[in-house]
Amino acid sequence: LMVWLRRCTHYLFIVVVAVNSTLLTINAGDYIFYTDWAWTSFTVFSISQTLMLAVGATYYLTFTGVPGTATYYGLIMTVYTWVAKGAWFALGYPYDFIVTPIWLPSAMLLDLAYWTTKKNKHSLILFGGVLVGMSLPLFNMVNLITVADPLETAFKYPRPTLPPYMTPIEPQVGKFYNSPVALGAGAGAVLSVTFTALGCKLNTWTYRWMAA
Numbered sequence: 001l002m003v004w005l006r007r008c009t010h011y012l013f014i015v016v017v018a019v020n021s022t023l024l025t026i027n028a029g030d031y032i033f034y035t036d037w038a039w040t041s042f043t044v045f046s047i048s049q050t051l052m053l054a055v056g057a058t059y060y061l062t063f064t065g066v067p068g069t070a071t072y073y074g075l076i077m078t079v080y081t082w083v084a085k086g087a088w089f090a091l092g093y094p095y096d097f098i099v100t101p102i103w104l105p106s107a108m109l110l111d112l113a114y115w116t117t118k119k120n121k122h123s124l125i126l127f128g129g130v131l132v133g134m135s136l137p138l139f140n141m142v143n144l145i146t147v148a149d150p151l152e153t154a155f156k157y158p159r160p161t162l163p164p165y166m167t168p169i170e171p172q173v174g175k176f177y178n179s180p181v182a183l184g185a186g187a188g189a190v191l192s193v194t195f196t197a198l199g200c201k202l203n204t205w206t207y208r209w210m211a212a
């Protein structure tokens with residue numbers, strides 16, 4: 001009975017965690033609309049994405065104990081977001097303006113940290129957390145600079161439901177000293193260790209709940 005219960009709970013939890021992670025980061029590529037605060041938004045979104053990826057992927061990874069599941073989790077989030085971002089295309093935006101956050105490379109680094117340290121949870125928290133936190137802003141900036149002229153496009157295709165505070169206006173120079181990747185990676189390297197530890201703790205709590 002316990003084996004059956006654990007398996008069912010495992011699948012239920014991963015669906016709940018992955019769906020909620022995606023819902024909470026569904027607008028994480030929309031910093032291109034905050035045209036005068038784009039870099040500030042990018043930094044904040046980098047931290048929020050790091051949180052959702054690190055917690056969920058670590059939880060799933062330590063639950064199964066199988067290296068590779070963090071990457072699978074990142075793939076689930078990516079596919080869910082692609083589907084959601086289809087709404088942007090339906091509103092008339094060109095494909096090269098739709099930004100889907102890049103989680104997969106960071107999730108792969110998490111898997112790598114777990115595998116190379118022979119499934120040591122403390123190493124996973126320290127090394128995996130730092131790797132995720134530092135890599136995610138970098139990969140997402142590469143993603144962002146591939147967007148074709150975001151300012152011009154934001155003016156050309158205003159979203160019908162765009163709230164006033166997101167209305168594109170002329171950009172200001174020097175926000176965050178134009179170094180959102182450094183800020184996001186710096187904050188992420190520190191915070192992701194805590195996020196990863198939380199994922200491990202959630203796994204422990206889940207097992208205790210199922211064993212009760």
